[in-house]
Amino acid sequence: MSEAWSWDSIGFPVTLSLQIACFSSIAVFIISIAVATLMGKYSFPGKVILETIFMLPLVLPPSVVGLLLLTILGRRSWIGQAAEWLTHQPIVFSVTGAVIAATVVAFPLVYQTLKTGFALVNRDVLESARSQGANELQVLVYMILPLAWRSLITGFVLGFARALGEFGATLMVAGNIPGKTQTLPTAIYFAVDAGNMQLAWSMTIITILISFILLLLTSNIRGSD
Template sequence: MSELTWFEPVRLSLATAAVASALAFVLGTLAAWRMQLARFRGRTLLEALFLLPLVLPPTVVGFVLLVVFGRRSWAGAAYEWLFGQPIVFSAAAAALASAVVAFPLVYQTAKAGFASVDRDLTDAARSIGAGEWQLLQYVAAPLAARALVAGFILGFARALGEFGATLMFAGAIPGRTLTLPTAIYLAVESGDDARAWAWCAAIAAIGFALLLVARTFARGEPAGK
């Protein structure tokens, strides 16, 4: 195996996690801000739905995505009409599966960050005519920036390690959906322990570094303290 071939799942995992965490960050941050402001019936039910991927087996998440975005569904048919190919077993499917499982972490972290913002500041901004988007852009997001960055990093780490949902929804296609966790599984299945250990070391090192950075941002501590 050439060095490029060995590195391919690492590259693909990093690219997939970047897209997935960006998607989860945007949706999770907006959802957290809206839930922070809103008070309505069914709010608890909706929040439980947001957090459901945390407690569901990843294979269940993957199966649900298959049903929702399969070629027989309207969402799957719409995607295929727009992009000329089905989403199932594609790079987009890998990113979407990873985004779904990363979303709850981003949402929870962003919600905690927004909850820490002094309400007097948001009330003052609202009193001079600031709308919800302006409150988020100029008041809440800057004040909760550390939590938001930490949430993005945690989402990236979660997306990087996603296995079950990705395998169910995107498969394990080399160069397209063969991410690190899936590559490790296949290496173990084929008896290639050396390659599996090397990939395990790579993903563990990346994940450890991400957790250290997330902790630094979340607590505002200098690195290494």
Template sequence: MHEINYTPLLLSFKVAGISTSVVFVAGVLFARLMARKTFFGKSLLESIFLLPLVLPPTVVGFGLLILFGKHGLIGSWLSSWFGIQIVFSWLGAVIASVVVSFPLMYQSAVASFEQVDRKLENAARTMGASEWRVFWTISFPLAWPGLLAGLVLAFARGLGEFGATLMLAGYIPGKTDTIPLAIYFAVEAGDMEQASFWVTIIVALGFSTIMWLNWWSRRHMRRFAHEQKKE
């Protein structure tokens, strides 16, 4: 077997790590808002959040290309004011990963916050706790199991993103070649040995993620059932 360049592995973790951090913060904030507030246009906004789940990745990538391209609404502004180029850069891969993984984090977060007992939050407020303190001491800890599940799923989705990344970031060896792109172009070049290697790596990562999440979920449920019996 010829020498393997591990840049795709490092870049994939870098892209997935950064995008998951962004998605977690944004997902928690928006989910908290949507779970507790009612306002005009809420359904429309939620539909926009979840749209990447039902669109083909290439369509998502095309939309991002329109927005972040050299002459795009956002891309031209970033280029002229800050000299930042999104297309054909690892930043493009991060943005693509954020967009496609956000719905997974958002859905999990909304479901988690909706299950938090509002009576506990209201009790804390009547005792003088600020909204910030209510969130960090009651809402966030109680919603954490679902938030963690969304976090793990978002990371796995970001790690395996292909279509939108290819459209926005392209394939530049050493710069934008994440594992999914490395697999595709290795097959295109007839290098089945390298493609098989990266397929094995990403399958192992995905399988490990699912196994850990299932194990953690069962452990959490057993702990919850034990605490309920004690009460």
């Protein structure tokens, strides 16, 4: 029992997973607002192709996303080398890599939620604001975001939940280093692999409870008047 409920076996993965989910959900939330605003406002050749690329992480196997990120951010890529030169540590097999992986995987879900919410905002109201001299940033901050608040909260919560449960891409980019990059999903997988079902079930119950609360929150937001 002490092995199952020790800090190293449960506390660290839970804490790290929540931290990664927080950072990645904030990052993907900001990025999704910007991208959804631009994609909703402008039309250009190749827009459909670009949006299809945005949605790819939603349907690709996580291992494929992880391999692509590993190639782009690895120590042999110029991005990975530049980041390591600036920070003196590689992106791969680090918490930073886990945050990036979770952000990429959560982006399509958050982006689609915000894009749908922004599209439901009354265009006449926005045009009226523009005719009164409001610039695009003011229209976004004072009109679109307040009117689409349900989509904003839902998108943020869904992004948090998706990042919390990310496994495949995180495992490939950040690995499973106990006390460093081990998250709840990877800890559960390796606990089962090691035959420690008590530990695996303990972490599974924690994950289910957190996910249930998050989904219940989004359901209440969607159902509120």
